[in-house]
Amino acid sequence: xxxxxxxxALAAVLAxxxxxxxxxxxxxxxxxxxxxGTTMIVLISVAGAVLFETQHAAGDTPYEHSxxxxx
Amino acid sequence: xxxxxxxxLSRLQFALTALYHFLFxxxxxxxxxxxASMETVYVITGKQIYKDMTQFWGKLFGINFAIxxxxxxxxxxxxxxxxxxxxxxxGDVFGTPLAIEGLMAFFMESTFVxxxxxxxxxxxxxxxxxxxxxxxxxxxxxxxxxxxxxxxxQDPVGASFDPKTMRMQFRSFGALVFSxxxxxxxxxxTLAGFVTGAMFVMGVSAYYLLRKQHREFAARSFRMAxxxxxxxxxxxxxxxxxxxxxxxxxxxxxxxxxxGIWHTSKPxxxxxxxxxxxxxxxxxxxxxxxxxxxxxPLVAHxxxxxxxxxxxxxxxxxxxxxxxxxxxxxxxxxxxxxxxxALAAFRANESDMGYGFLAQRYAPDQDLSKITVQNLPSIVxxxxxxxxxxxxxxxxxxxxxxxxxxxxxxxxxxxxxxSLRNELEKxxxxxxxxxxxxxxxxxxxxxxxxxxxxxxxxxxxxxxxxTFQSASSHDVGYMVFSLVGFxxxxxxxxxxxxxxxxxxxRLGPVQHLTQTPHAPAFVQPALGQPGFTDKSWxxxxxx
Ligand code: HEM
Numbered sequence: 001x002x003x004x005x006x007x008x009a010l011a012a013v014l015a016x017x018x019x020x021x022x023x024x025x026x027x028x029x030x031x032x033x034x035x036x037g038t039t040m041i042v043l044i045s046v047a048g049a050v051l052f053e054t055q056h057a058a059g060d061t062p063y064e065h066s067x068x069x070x071x
Numbered sequence: 072x073x074x075x076x077x078x079x080l081s082r083l084q085f086a087l088t089a090l091y092h093f094l095f096x097x098x099x100x101x102x103x104x105x106x107a108s109m110e111t112v113y114v115i116t117g118k119q120i121y122k123d124m125t126q127f128w129g130k131l132f133g134i135n136f137a138i139x140x141x142x143x144x145x146x147x148x149x150x151x152x153x154x155x156x157x158x159x160x161x162g163d164v165f166g167t168p169l170a171i172e173g174l175m176a177f178f179m180e181s182t183f184v185x186x187x188x189x190x191x192x193x194x195x196x197x198x199x200x201x202x203x204x205x206x207x208x209x210x211x212x213x214x215x216x217x218x219x220x221x222x223x224x225q226d227p228v229g230a231s232f233d234p235k236t237m238r239m240q241f242r243s244f245g246a247l248v249f250s251x252x253x254x255x256x257x258x259x260x261t262l263a264g265f266v267t268g269a270m271f272v273m274g275v276s277a278y279y280l281l282r283k284q285h286r287e288f289a290a291r292s293f294r295m296a297x298x299x300x301x302x303x304x305x306x307x308x309x310x311x312x313x314x315x316x317x318x319x320x321x322x323x324x325x326x327x328x329x330x331g332i333w334h335t336s337k338p339x340x341x342x343x344x345x346x347x348x349x350x351x352x353x354x355x356x357x358x359x360x361x362x363x364x365x366x367x368p369l370v371a372h373x374x375x376x377x378x379x380x381x382x383x384x385x386x387x388x389x390x391x392x393x394x395x396x397x398x399x400x401x402x403x404x405x406x407x408x409x410x411x412x413a414l415a416a417f418r419a420n421e422s423d424m425g426y427g428f429l430a431q432r433y434a435p436d437q438d439l440s441k442i443t444v445q446n447l448p449s450i451v452x453x454x455x456x457x458x459x460x461x462x463x464x465x466x467x468x469x470x471x472x473x474x475x476x477x478x479x480x481x482x483x484x485x486x487x488x489x490s491l492r493n494e495l496e497k498x499x500x501x502x503x504x505x506x507x508x509x510x511x512x513x514x515x516x517x518x519x520x521x522x523x524x525x526x527x528x529x530x531x532x533x534x535x536x537x538t539f540q541s542a543s544s545h546d547v548g549y550m551v552f553s554l555v556g557f558x559x560x561x562x563x564x565x566x567x568x569x570x571x572x573x574x575x576x577r578l579g580p581v582q583h584l585t586q587t588p589h590a591p592a593f594v595q596p597a598l599g600q601p602g603f604t605d606k607s608w609x610x611x612x613x614x
Pocket of ligand 1: 260262318
């Protein structure tokens with residue numbers, strides 16, 4: 001039951017997002033670009049951090065065994 | 072009678088309060104989305120350090136937000152107190168987005184800011200992340216409405232003048248909200264905020280890396296900010312180009328001043344001036360370095376459209392002034408007699424009414440009906456000349472903004488590249504450049520705002536209402552008193568912001584965290600991929 005509710009809620013969000021995209025795309029191309037662009041900027045920044053963790057786990061960062069260096 | 076000193080003081084006061092306010096706004100716009108990005112990583116990976124990053128940068132954001140809100144409040148009241156003629160003329164149209172902006176800022180943004188700061192231990196991780204995104208959306212949406220209002224001042228769409236009420240009447244909410252000017256302004260300005268926020272986080276992180284302090288914290292913050300900044304700075308340039316083209320289409324006087332074009336040339340010859348010293352008095356450059364054949368494709372995006380220079384614009388304004396004088400005289404007659412013939416005469420010249428208002432200050436006793444055949448040419452000439460904004464200020468504020476824009480792209484590109492290679496600490500000069508660059512985006516924003524608003528002169532509502540007719544009828548003493556009061560108060564705000572920012576940034580994340588009660592150091596990540604569940608973080612050894 002909770003799964004069905006969750007799926008319905010997500011479907012509603014999806015429908016709303018699609019409607020917003022269609023309206024914004026039709027009447028406000030720059031608004032649409034902002035919605036897509038801002039999402040992309042956030043995701044790229046997040047991806048950069050996730051990549052950092054992967055590099056860190058592989059020992060590719062200079063911080064592996066760094067002891068605290070506070071002053 | 073309009074007192075020009077009161078108008079100048081009102082302008083100075085608004086410019087001062089707006090310039091002060093705009094020192095804070097861009098950082099708020101950008102920091103909120105950077106915080107949301109950091110918290111997203113915390114929710115995905117479950118690593119405590121990203122929560123600490125969100126909280127530490129959130130604290131610096133909080134200082135800026137609180138002072139920024141305080142400086143913004145007065146401006147909304149200034150429209151009523153110092154610009155009452157303007158508020159009367161366009162209140163119907165301008166008031167709507169301004170009211171929505173107030174609701175967005177006070178209800179949505181402020182409510183969620185409270186939840187963001189105090190909800191860490193009360194909300195689930197997902198709910199808190201949603202709140203942080205809503206803060207980001209709220210702050211940027213409140214900017215949207217003020218920029219829609221400003222978009223109307225630059226390109227008044229969605230309204231028409233009603234001679235019965237003597238005010239602009241609201242006709243179309245859709246036209247107002249989806250005006251191309253408002254759209255491009257919104258995206259350019261918010262992205263300028265993203266650049267400002269990214270440079271701030273990157274610059275402070277660079278400072279830590281240079282001093283070998285909080286290295287793991289700083290390296291991650293730096294990485295996220297550099298990537299955030301490189302895309303944002305590229306997008307700012309793209310939108311800057313779109314705004315320039317819009318100015319070419321709807322505000323040619325602004326464009327001519329921005330590019331220092333005194334004379335119209337045959338397309339596609341129009342030269343692009345790299346450097347010039349424009350002289351407004353003689354309408355010539357004292358010196359210039361320019362490249363021919365660049366401006367037409369750059370601005371018009373084709374090779375055939377002529378870019379009108381100041382000479383052609385002034386010439387076409389003269390005809391408009393004559394029509395405008397007829398419109399205003401007919402409007403006055405209609406106002407007193409309600410004569411249909413007067414209304415018909417007004418309607419025939421209505422589109423140039425604003426140019427008639429412009430001529431008013433040069434008419435005998437500021438009364439257009441006293442214009443005679445003898446004094447008409449000189450009045451028309453002066454009013455037409457007034458339609459050109461100050462070229463020197465416009466040319467240089469625009470040039471400096473654009474120059475800084477390209478500097479940011481270069482700085483972010485190098486920073487992102489070396490951060491991705493984890494070689495930042497091998498390039499101390501780059502780290503120093505990033506630290507010194509912290510205030511530059513704020514400066515670019517101020518130049519951008521000067522470009523937009525100086526370029527709109529001599530109008531408050533482009534083509535409809537001149538600035539000198541928009542002010543209230545205060546006396547000079549009142550204006551001087553309030554101006555000095557604001558300058559003093561706002562300088563205190565700036566001093567408080569700088570003191571707190573330097574203090575907390577210098578203290579760094581460790582001191583911040585020892586003062587903040589901690590949630591459990593490690594939480595289960597939302598996505599449990601291998602590599603992201605590294606429990607070594609549980610001991611917070613990075614501190
Ligand atoms: C190549 C780079 C850029 C170009 C071509 C450009 C172009 C423009 C233009 C044409 C305007 C005037 C808009 C109007 O007519 O109202 C403007 C305004 C503005 N610019 Fe830029 N810009 C650039 C870079 C930047 C940068 C790097 C920043 C800040 C980080 C910035 C911040 C602003 C701001 C805050 C405004 C005022 C927005 C408004 O209220 O209209 N710009 N820009």
